[in-house]
Amino acid sequence: MPDTTPDNPLKRFDITADQINHVVTAFYAQIRRHATLGPIFANHIAATDWPEHEDKIARFWRNAILREKSYNGNPMREHLTRPxxxxxxxxxxxxxxxxxxxxxxxxxxxxxxxxxxxxIGEGFRAGIVSMRQPKDQPPKLF
Known part of the structure; x- marks a missing residue:
């Protein structure tokens, strides 16, 4: 249920933009060191582009949690277009x-x-399974 504090009556829970930014930065530091995920991200994000990527993802989360309306993108399409x-x-x-x-x-x-x-992650996972599945096969529900 959204928090109904006077400063932002629509936010989902009581977290600050700075906390969101900090978590995103810490997370992507871990991603870059991850044995499986790190190379995948490296295929799409140049070393010099990490600050821009982190800012974009922090805006995604601030939009999702704080309802800032600071993110403009289509993350499902971004994931689908990367085989x-x-x-x-x-x-x-x-x-x-x-x-x-x-x-x-x-x-x-x-x-x-x-x-x-x-x-959100389950939605992305399910979307990738569904959209990449051959059209003549029954749907995968797991």
């Missing part, structure tokens, strides 16, 4: 994201953000 991004990568991504959330935030914030990330 090396596979459905099996999303559980790894989420595991690492959960780890960073719990390292960087108080438990109640980590759990709230993790629940939202799980819903």
């Amino acid at each position: 090396d991004v596979k459905a099996e990568h999303f559980p790894m991504w989420l595991d690492l994201f959960h780890q960073v959330l719990h390292e960087q935030l108080p438990d109640h914030l980590a759990l709230s953000w993790a629940a939202l990330a799980d819903r």
Whole structure:
């Protein structure tokens, strides 16, 4: 349920933009060192482009959590257009994201953000499975 504090009656839970930015930076530092996910990200983000990417993703999360309306993009399309991004990568991504959330935030914030990330990540995973599946096959529901 959204927090109804006077400063932002639409935000999902009580977290600051600075906390979101910090988590995103910490997370992508871990991504770059991850044995499986690091090389995939490196295929698409040049070393000099990480600050721009982190800013874009922080805006995505600030939009999703704080309802800032600061993000303009289509993350599903971004993932679908990269054939090396596979459905099996999303559980790894989420595991690492959960780890960073719990390292960087108080438990109640980590759990709230993790629940939202799980819903979004599962949507991306399911979308990739569905959109990449041959049209003449029955749907995969897992």
